[in-house]
Amino acid sequence: MGEPATKEPLSLEDLQASGNLRSGRKHVLSILVENKSGVLTRIAGLFARRGFNIDTLTVGPTDDEHISRVTLTVDGAIHPIDQVTKQLHKLINVLKIRDLEPNDTVARELALFKIAADGTQRGELMQIAEIFRGKVVDVTKRSVIVEVTGTTEKVEAFESMVRPFGLIEMMRTGEIAIARGRGET
């Protein structure tokens, strides 16, 4: 496919990537990297040129100032996760990669929702926020900002609940994740 030998025009279906070795689920990769300039570019660049799509990405310090942690989620339904991790391992600044098992992992993200709400709707909105253990962090006459922490699914459920009120803006951090139990992530 795409060979210069094939004179016949290619159909768009032909051009769609063929699948192999797909795990078929979302993967949360927890990656320890050396805290050096350009490391994030190397990771992002690797994903771009191998055609892997990053769903979410967070970077932060660890208890060791020389080491940072990158948590990223990729869709194993689209990408061969084995190739993703092997290619990541080839980056010299990548120290450790863990493909977290969903059942053995606590994953959270933080989201801020700015929702249109006047006096008549505020009560109902605050009830919903309470059910989701969200926090109202700002109120004006015409809007409310709610902070929600939780799994991606919970954040998305909250979003669908408040969208009918008029979602002005939403910001999400992307997931961070930590392995359950005594062992290190």
Next chain:
Amino acid sequence: MRAVDAVMECLKAEGVDVVFGLPGGANLPTYDAFVDGGLRHILVRHEAGGGHAAEGYAKATGRVGVAFATSGPGATNLITPICDAMMDSVPVVFITGQVRTELLGTDGFQEADTIGITMPIVKHSFMIQDPLEIPRAIHEAFFLARSGRPGPVLVDIPQDLSRAEIPYEPVADVRLPGYQPTLDGNQKQIRQAAKALAAARRPVIYAGGGVVNANASEDLVEFATADRFPVTCTLMGLGAFPARVGGEPHPQWLGMLGMHGTRAANYAMDEADLICAVGARFDDRVTGKLSEFAPHAKFIHIDVDPAEISKNIPAHIPIVGDAKHILAKLLVEYRALGADPERLGDWWTRIEGWREQYPLTFEDSSDTEIKPQYMIQALHEATAGEAIVTSDVGQHQMWTAQYYDFPAPRRWINSGGLGTMGFGLPAAMGAAVGCPERTVCCIAGDGSVQMNAQELATCAQEKIPIKVFIMNNGYLGMVRQWQELFWDGRYSHVETGDYPDFVKLAEAYGATGMRFEDKTTLVEDMKRAIATEGPVVVDVKVTREENTYPMIPAGQAAREMVG
């Protein structure tokens, strides 16, 4: 001492004996250090020439090649060699100048984001931000370039930092906690591989450039001849298994495989029940149509780079490690099993049948016309098969791969992965500098050679005696062949005609120019060219519209071989 003097000390400590490069504004301090640095520097005429020369040096010697360039255009001119070295796993350290730190990010004169531009095509790179980092970065660059799966490493040094005074102490260790290549291979997996090989009825050993990189050629021969394993090599692996012994074809050698490989090799892969891949990566030029590649085979895949294993073809027995370590262990395990070589009798009968029916052959001319294939046979004869041969990319490359019958590793130097036209001449220059005792020939295409012909000036100035044989058919031959075969013969921009006059060009550069047009005297003429002192360029006029066969059309299966 100045940081740049420390660079010289680092290079010497790494055993570097030559640097290929070209100075400019941002690396003026570095070039000042060359004056008293005690290191040989070869002034190239284009940074790409320097980069490919460093590759040729590295491939011929097995040591790390070194190329220098200035910032901006100097660095961007290195892009092709860097990418080439990445694709073919060539250990080269590139050291580029960068604008002063205060100018970084301001679009300063000759500023380019060298680290950013090269990021996808290096094994690793170091952006120097503190002059104290320089010695460690250089040593780690060499360590990374040569270890594990070799590759290009770039060190970018801003001009002001290179002038800084630093205390220099030799660096004895490397601190690369994220880099621990596996070399030894899992013993259980090796044992399993030995068992599978002992049980196989139709095995093939498929060896690639990894065997050459690991200096594992002898181990490969020893293992393959411990039984009667048929062996084929990739384009990059040629020479890892000798095509001939004592002037006769090696009985276990099937020839190269892949798009322009032999039928024996490709058909053997097609019918094999077990394929043992050593330092090879199932490139599309080898597999053709993936879904129909070696449909009956199980795969043992030995590679130092775990990311290659199961990338294109799922491996049944993956073994991560260095080919030399693993082949030695595999031999011990295999011998212990005492497999019966007689079990391969039927398989060899089948292979012999293909060999007899489809030998590598061409229709020779009956007059004085030089067929391109014959040109390679003549070179083999003129050099007794003992030359280092480099090539560009195209038909001439494939014919050289098919007909030179390389007897040993590191004799065949070409651009396989990236397929870089203009690689051959500068690579020959680097190989000749690295191996002054050996005849170094470049088989060039008339299209390719001009892409780095400027290095003839370097060769003349430095008295580097490369012998360049241009296979001149007046076409970009391989593209012409594809247009003829697959695009209804609609030739589009493939004819180069009689330009330039290569004899005059050679003479203008201070090399000796010759032109050969007669088959009957070709071998003697070639001997004469090789015996001529200094760089020689020979314009060899060959049949214009000869096609490279056999051939698996791109994206098809081995069974579809034509020609």
